[in-house]
Amino acid sequence: MALDIKSFSQSIGVSTATVSRAFSGNGRISEATKERILEEAKKAGFSPNIHARRLNMKKTGLIGLYYTFADEPIFDYYIMELAQELIKAAEMRDYAIHLELGGSAKGKDVDRLAELTRGHGLDGIILVVDGRSSGLKLLKAVHDCPAAVISGMPWTPVGDEIAIELDIRSGIHEAVKELAKLGHSRIGFIRGTADEGKLAAYKEALEELGLIVDPRLIAKGPLSFADGRNAFNQLAAHSPTAVICSTDVLALGALNEAQRLGIRVPEDTSIVGMDDLAFSAFTTPSLSSIGIPRQQMAKTAVDCLLARFDMGKNLGRRASSKHVINTFFVPRSSVCKNETKKNSIN
Amino acid sequence: MALDIKSFSQSIGVSTATVSRAFSGNGRISEATKERILEEAKKAGFSPNIHARRLNMKKTGLIGLYYTFADEPIFDYYIMELAQELIKAAEMRDYAIHLELGGSAKGKDVDRLAELTRGHGLDGIILVVDGRSSGLKLLKAVHDCPAAVISGMPWTPVGDEIAIELDIRSGIHEAVKELAKLGHSRIGFIRGTADEGKLAAYKEALEELGLIVDPRLIAKGPLSFADGRNAFNQLAAHSPTAVICSTDVLALGALNEAQRLGIRVPEDTSIVGMDDLAFSAFTTPSLSSIGIPRQQMAKTAVDCLLARFDMGKNLGRRASSKHVINTFFVPRSSVCKNETKKNSIN
DNA sequence: CTGAAAGCGCTTACAG
DNA sequence: CTGAAAGCGCTTACAG
Structure with a gap:
């Protein structure tokens, strides 16, 4: 049914080599x-058959x-929005993104990564990691394929991988500073998972501004909408005038609980999320957040x-590289x- | 660097055929x-080299x-959430999803689709279409590859494609009925793009319940958050007690404008969105919507x-099939x- | 159950 | 600039 290069080239009276050249642009x-x-x-x-070609x-x-x-899909918005930018960045270079899902649903998990990379299925692989140890595990599974690690926390390269580190701390510093400028001194914090860096940045920023770190203004989410509600409820007892949340989802929960408690946002309490997911601009009130230059991250990675892929054909040794992306x-x-x-909570 | 089957099989003292059998499970x-x-x-x-294998x-x-x-990313939530389910459904069958972006950014658009399908790059292709004519154009570009069309509006198969039609009307009927049950009779509607079906369903449902279709309660979005705000503002002058919006994003805009106008949701006006995107459960107030059984759609498509792919190997002619998915x-x-x-708007 | 060999559909030195 | 031929790294009848 499908034509191959041989019969096609015959039918128009040229050699397969010529047809090949016409399509590849080489030669x-x-x-x-x-x-x-x-x-x-x-x-x-x-x-042309794409597999014969790639082979x-x-x-x-x-x-x-x-x-x-x-x-839950809501927790995948982060990666989906990043994936979108990666797809666009890849497209600019005439590349496509192959989504490969992790998860050991079938006990395969990391094996699949090894198969794919070693089997020449990819010209490069981007690992979005959420922790050092899990990231290392993935990286170890990658063979014969340039790799980039995108990490929300500090990532020191272990091999020749490209490290793309999101510096969420810069954004937190900025947020705290802005809040202070607006007259806030009781700034609360809702913690997320594996958020030591975020918490530290929050504390540092307060201290730099001469503000006191009040442990009662720090509550633990760590993850869901409901967590955000609970955490905000806890904090509310200690009257923060502003609350920074480790994620936008936690912030949505905080927003919701504030409303339930009759606390007006932002008049009584300002709320800030993190990651600036697309929907955050469209809540009521619209959610302030810590923004991520996704496009820049994606372009850097791709x-x-x-x-590196192009180099790989020529050179042997390759150095690691690290890129820090500010928020x-x-x-x-x-x-x-x-x-x-004006307000008098408890 | 990378080992091939020949040297590997030699190194362990068997033939390439045997190694191949070990990996493929065939023979x-x-x-x-x-x-x-x-x-x-x-x-x-x-x-094993994945390309040689596929070849x-x-x-x-x-x-x-x-x-x-x-x-704007917010408008891609719909497809992203659908893509997620497709990825999961594919994974169950040991398949992966290859995201291929449309758009004639480079004037290639549909050509790429032809290349991919004719070049044996895919075992099947899912076309998410937003209109008859654009859908037909895509479909015409697909060759030698089973195709499924996922459409938000009625889709009559033109060839042997699998049609997966989302019946948004069923959900709208249900919503109107529920609202009526709650005592609403002045139910407004905010229109979207290419929403004739939705609008018709809304009108039908009203009529079935003996309610009057008031054109002043119908406003045009059609798309953005700002559109939703404007549309709601228009409707507000005519005191609807409930408003159904063609998309969740329009509903977010409506929610926002209601708040600005001092109209309480839901006490003064109930609001319903459409598509039930993941974030809708986490707004304040949480957004009612028309739900889509995404998992079912995805499973059906895959x-x-x-x-059909398996059949294709044996049979010649293939019949089209159509699946209607209720909302x-x-x-x-x-x-x-x-x-x-209780309330007395103008 | 296992191996030798042909073949999958291209691309790319190698000649000309 | 073009063609004949070897080769990319597998899989699968075909023998045994």
């Missing part, structure tokens, strides 16, 4: 015959993206990976000047 | 040698998903596609009983 071929061949191919409905060219045009879905405060209506005198 | 091979080979492979770091087996283990990203009302706190006597 010398006259413009005229190239155009003619491409046109005939369209007419006849011929496209020969040792290039797939594919970059893998490996991560593990959460159970470009570095492809650079920033995104103020929206969930934040305003502190006018705390 | 007769003793358990003992199979296990031994797999173990040795792990030790030596051998994985021979005429099977890729890949299902394509084709659609076009919007400019299973039908793979069934349903998801009540949340943005909806309550109509107590309209």
Whole structure:
């Protein structure tokens, strides 16, 4: 049914080599015959078999993206929004992203990663990791394939992987500073999972500004909407005028609980989320957050990976590289000047 | 660097055929040698070249998903949440999803689809279409590859494609009925793009219940958060007690405008969105919506596609098939009983 | 159950 | 610029 290069080339009276050249753009071929061949191919409905092609060219045009879905879609927004930018960044380079899901649902987990990379299924692989040890495990499974690690916490390269480290702390510093500027001094914090860096940044920022770190203004989420509600409820007893949450989802919970308690946001309490997911701009009030330059991250990952892939053909040794991506405060209506005198919670 | 089957098989003293059998599971091979080979492979770091494999087996283990990203991520939540379910459904069958982006950014658009499908890059392709004509264009580009069309509006198969039609009307009927049960009679509607079906369902449902269709209670979004705000503002002048919106994003806008106008949701006006995106459960108030059985849709698409792929090897002619997926009302706190006597908007 | 060999559909030195 | 031929790394009849 599907035409192959042999019969197609015969049917138009040229060699397979010539047809191949017309499609690949490699090798010398006259413009005229190239155009003619491409046109005939369209007419006849011929496209080169992609696998035979990749087998020969040792290039797939594919970059893998490996991560593990959460159970609830809301927790996957983060990776989905990142994936979108990666897809776009890859497209600019005529590459596609191959989504590869982690999770040991079938006990395979990391094996699949080894198979894919060693089997030449990918020209590069992006690992989105959520911790050092799990990240190392993944990285160890990758063979014969340039790898980039995207990490929300500090990542020191262990091998020749490209490290892309999101510096969430810079954004937190900025947020705290802005809040202080708006007259807030009782700034609370709702913790997430594996958030030592975030917490430390929050404390540091307060101290730099000469504000006191009050442990009663720190509550543990760590994850869900309900967690955010509970945590905010705890904090409310100690009248923070602003609360920073480790994720946007926690912030949604905080927003909800505030409303239930009759605490107005932002008039009584300002609320700030983290990650600036797309929906955050469209809540009521719109949620302030810590923004992530996703496009920059994606471009860095893709470009570095492809650079390494191209190098890999020539050079032997490859050095690791590390890129730190700064975050920033995104103020929206969930934040305003502190006018705390006016309200009298408990 | 990377081991191939020839040197690997030599190194452990068997033929390439035997190694191949150990990996593929096809052909007769003793358990003992199979296990031994797999173990040795792990030790030596051998994985079969995936392209050589696919070239021979005429099977890729890949299902394509084709659609076009919007400019703003918020409008891609719909497809992202669907993609997630497709990925999971594919995984159950040991398949992966290959995301292929549409958009004529490079004027290629549909050509790429032809290349991919004709070049044996995929075992099946899922087209998420948003209109008849664009859907037909895509479908026409697909060759030599089983295709499934997922459509938010009625889709009559034109060829042998699998049609998966989302019946949003059933959910709208349910929502209107529930609202009526709650005492609402002035139920407004905010229109979306290409929403004739939705609008018709809304009108039908009202009429079935003996309620009057008031054109002043119908406003046009059609798309963005800001559109939702504007539309709600228009409707507010005519005091609907409930408003159904063509998308969740429009509903978020409506929610926002209601708050700005001092209209309480749901006490003064109930609001219902459509598509039930994951974030809708976590707004304040939580957004009622029309739910989509995404998992079912995904499973249907993947299973039908793979069934057809397997058939394709044997049979010639293939019949089209059509699957209608019902939607349903998801009540949340943005909806309550109509107590309209209490409020007196203009 | 296992091996030797042909073949999957391309690409790319190698000649010309 | 073009063609004949070897080769990419597997799989699968075909023998045994």
